[in-house]
Amino acid sequence: MKNSTIAVFVTILILISTSLNSQTTELNYKQKGKTTYSLTISLSDAKGIVGNTPDQFIASEYIYFVIQPNEKSERAYFKEGDLKDEIASIALFQEKKVEFAQNIQPIEEDGKIIRILLTYAKKDIKLWLSFVFQSGIDSSEPIYLNETYYDDFKLFATKYNSLLKLEKEKKYEDMLLTSKEVIDEAKRSDFFKHLSFYDALIDSLPFKAINKPITQLKNKFKNAESNFSISYDINDLKELDEIIEESEVFFHKVEAFCELDFPKKTGSLDLVKSTREDFAKQRKFQFDNFAAKKIQLLETGTFDQYQFRLFVNLLQKIILQNSGFTSVKSNLSLMKSLSKDDELNLETSGWKQEFDDMIFGLTYKSDSLPTTYIFNEKIITNLEQQRANQPKPYYELFISANSAVNGDNSFVENIQECINLSADYDDVEQMEIMKISYDMASEDLSESSRNNLNAGKKNLSVGKWKEADFNFELAIRQNSQFAPAWFYLGYAESKLLELFSAQSRIDQSLLLLPDYITPKLFSFNLLKEQGDYAKILQLSKTAVAINNAYLIHLWKAEAHFMLKQYNEAVEEIKSGCLPLNQNHEAVYFLLGDIYVAMKKIDLAKEAYKKTQQINPFESALFNEKMSLLPVVK
Structure with a gap:
């Protein structure tokens, strides 16, 4: 037998044993001179037997009371005269007089009336009200029907014990489901409100099913905050979100439950609201602080710090x-x-x-x-x-x-x-x-053209020159006025050693977009591979008039250097490169090489050393250059 069944059975037994003694009263019904006689009225079955079980009681559409003599009665039995005169006038009152459902029925043994059965229809009775009997001379103490005799007692007693068990096991969501069942069943029950555990079922237990897990979530959130304050680890920070997510799942269940009517409905919704707001407030506080702390390096760091750099x-x-x-x-x-x-x-x-x-x-x-x-x-x-x-x-x-x-x-x-x-x-x-x-805008470059351009770029990045060439040709057919498509087609063809067509594509990209710098820089590199520095110088002079860009000035300076125009190279670095960018190591290595060629070793050393001021974390090329200086004549 399951524990919950045992608990209900024991509860019922206790209540039944109590009810057998309590559902009886005495009533004075007759007076002779100074002597008053009484009788006993008890709840009974249809045969006038005291002690009928709740199941027997519930199964009947009638409620029976039996009148019996007691030690204060005139005799140990009743006469016909008693029945006609005094007993016939006995009436049951609740909110009003309750009429008999059947005639008074005397029960005889050995020819004597030892019991009298009173029968009432349950439809005329409210079982949770007191039963008061009145005679011509007296009113009885009230009888209260034990709740075990109510039609729905077993149903709600089982739910009650189930909720207590679930609470002990901390199965709070199951408690909410059971509480919902209780409230739904209660709508169909006339007896529910009159049960001794009504308040627990409708009030305290549903609220415990809500309050206790929310308390647990609050403690869990607080512990996560505490762990985070020690570790300052983002995983501990993200645990706050996991708890909030877990909480929201439960909060939604509570809100759904609160669509039902129960006493602590408003309090439960307020609890959910305040907890949700507290979590959000604390989450924001912790996340704001964490985010602010983690970007402090960018707010205060300097380039001589390697981590910042x-x-x-x-x-x-x-x-x-x-x-x-x-x-x-x-x-x-x-x-x-x-x-x-x-x-x-x-x-x-x-x-x-x-x-x-x-x-x-x-x-x-x-x-x-x-x-x-x-x-x-x-x-x-x-x-x-x-x-x-x-x-x-x-x-x-x-x-x-x-x-x-x-x-x-x-x-x-x-x-x-x-x-x-x-x-x-x-x-x-x-x-x-x-x-x-x-x-x-999207109409300036179709989606298919974009797709081909992106595919082409991807193929270039992995050295698939033919595939890239095909992608860019398609892109040009879809939009022949987009300069980058022409440049990248030229780039791909140069890798396929189709140098003449490559240069033609690059020229076309510049014709469409004269200030496009990348094709110019790429052309300089192609010319360098051919050793044509005179052409580089010629093109860089034209390019720098359109784009005052550092890299174009650098190419121009290198072209002067390779053409042994040392003074012009130095001047280009000083007036063209350095005003734009003073922190590029390559320009100082070039300047040092120029000074070496000019046999100005001290100035060369000074230029080379500048690279270490810019980036002290890279020294291989610096050491190589410096090691060659002593042998330069």
């Missing part, structure tokens, strides 16, 4: 990964993957988690913070103050990134400044595509 450079790479033939206007993201080498560098340095946390801090958006930038004012100000020392145009790029996120048209101007200052061909290439695509 590394993180800023990786951010630049991530920003440029947004480059493609889809506009980054209001669509720039930091959720990009790093290269395997960069990942390994972070792992080796032990800063992988710190970098990930920083990305989280930059991409985290609080309700109290604007959402139209990636880099806050403190970061931008810190970079601005170090513009003279930045190895790359990080300040300008981060400003551009904010412009893109904000959908601001100043992006084109900002990214152009980055292009002009940049000392890296790959960076320039990516930034120019971002610039060209920024304000380009």
